[in-house]
Amino acid sequence: MRQPRRLFYGLTIALTLASPVTAQEGSASVLEQVRKKGNLTIAHRESSVPFSFLGPDKKPMGYAVDICLKVAEAVKKQLALKDLPITWRQVSGADRIQVIESRQAELECGSTTNNAERRAKVAFTVPHYITGARYLVRADSPIKDLADFEGKRLVSTKGTTPLKAIERANKDRLLKIQILEAPDHAKAVEMVAKGEADGFAMDDVLLFGLRAASPNPESLKVVGKLLTIEPLAIMLPKDDPVFKRLVDEELKRLIRSGEAQALYERWFMKPIPPKNTALNLPMNYLLKEFWKYPTDVVPN
Missing domain, CATH: 3.40.190.10 (Periplasmic binding protein-like II)
Structure with missing residues (x-):
């Protein structure tokens, strides 16, 4: 039974790339959009330390940025590309949702809360942090x-x-x-x-x-x-089930493999820019419990 399932999933991907399937009528699927333009656009923040901020060299860095770069690798692998350049798009708290909703970026890597109001416009993957x-x-x-x-x-x-x-x-x-x-x-x-x-x-x-x-x-x-209580998650365009499944599965893989925990240690427990000081914030019990059974479903 496993082989037909794999064939069905592969066929689904192929059909999605060949036939646009999106929330916005007349627009291409996210994976097709990335393939056509030859790059992946990632939205980032300027000062959301340690999630997404500009380093001393004015380049985006942070915990959420590193997670998005892992997702970018998964996209490159899915599309069978030798290279997938990243285009960075700086956003603010005021315009980040509109940038994703209008497909000016495929991912937003920052400190954005997943809630019902925002899910009416965009989608979210598995939370990478829970705060308040x-x-x-x-x-x-x-x-x-x-x-x-x-x-x-x-x-x-x-x-x-x-x-x-x-x-x-x-x-x-x-x-x-x-x-x-x-x-x-x-x-x-x-x-x-x-x-x-x-x-x-x-x-x-x-x-x-x-x-x-x-x-x-x-x-x-x-x-x-x-x-x-704020579940923070990567934001992506709404109503593209194939792209969302790809992102969700990569987040779950990172959590189950321990890579997500290693990224957490790097950004929350070890010295980080700009002052090379450590936040010394151990993972809270809310995130530990949530990651036992990682899902994009949140209570709000």
């Missing part, structure tokens, strides 16, 4: 949790789930917080450091990375209970 929103404040700040921001200024990055979470909590709890929007994570950290905001709400793992990369890490601290 907390707060970055100055080291001398008395703020310990969200309620302490009452009447104060709290910034978050435009287009992110933590921004929506604090807007909702502010309204529900009548906290009268002045909520500010920053164009990117780096600007939000700068606003806290300069006293333009009393805190920065974002996924805690990003806050630790941004703190470590800041000019004066000891002047900042991360506080508060988790406001949200």
Whole structure:
């Protein structure tokens, strides 16, 4: 029975490459699009340390970037290509979904949360991290949790789930917080450091990375209970089942082989750019449990 299944799967791939099958009428399948243009376009972030950021040489690097490069190898193998150049496309929290939805990039490798609202426009693979929103404040700040921001200024990055979470909590709890929007994570950290905001709400793992990369890490601290639970995953175009299956299977292979855990150790436990310091963030129990039976299905 195994041989017919392999033949059926191979036929499915061949038909997909020959006949466009996508969510957007008249557009090519992702694999056909990659074959025709001769490269794979990967969207990346500028300052989502340690997931996706620009290194000292201004080239993309990070945990999610390394995972995407593994996926790129799987795409190259599937298409039987000798070489598959990577074209990098920098995106922000505000435009990343639109870039994938409009097929300006085949993969987005950053720190994007998989949730129901976004799945209406794009697809996600197996989560590579599970985190939650907390707060970055100055080291001398008395703020310990969200309620302490009452009447104060709290910034978050435009287009992110933590921004929506604090807007909702502010309204529900009548906290009268002045909520500010920053164009990117780096600007939000700068606003806290300069006293333009009393805190920065974002996924805690990003806050630790941004703190470590800041000019004066000891002047900042991360506080508060988790406001949200955020499964972070690579984003890809919606309604292309063959491409999604390829990406999902590569993520599962990385997890089952231990390669994903090795990448985690590299970016979360060992010294990394730009300051060659370690985040020292062991894998949390949420991700450990999720990876026992890796899937793209998440509770939200």
